[in-house]
């Protein structure tokens with residue numbers, strides 16, 4: 107059941123991104139302080155507002171930047187569940203996606 111719900115949510119996010127949702131990919135948080143500020147902003151959002159979460163975290167449905175960063179190599183990515191384990195996000199993702207909370 108959990109898998110079905112997560113697959114459905116992943117498909118919904120994919121559709122929102124494919125339809126051209128503009129997200130805030132920059133600035134990338136280079137320091138711990140900037141990263142922490144972004145997490146604080148995420149924590150203050152309505153947890154049920156999926157679109158706001160995607161926008162603020164800068165989601166893309168493709169690898170990003172010259173280094174082609176993607177969820178697959180991020181420390182928060184759970185391979186077998188295809189899941190972002192960062193508590194402030196906690197959403198199903200695809201390995202080829204990216205967001206600016208990316209960490210290695």
Ligand code: SF4
Pocket residue numbers: 176177178180181182183189190191192195199203204205206207208209
């Ligand atoms: S933090 Fe961002 S890049 Fe990392 S797994 Fe989650 S959604 Fe993907």
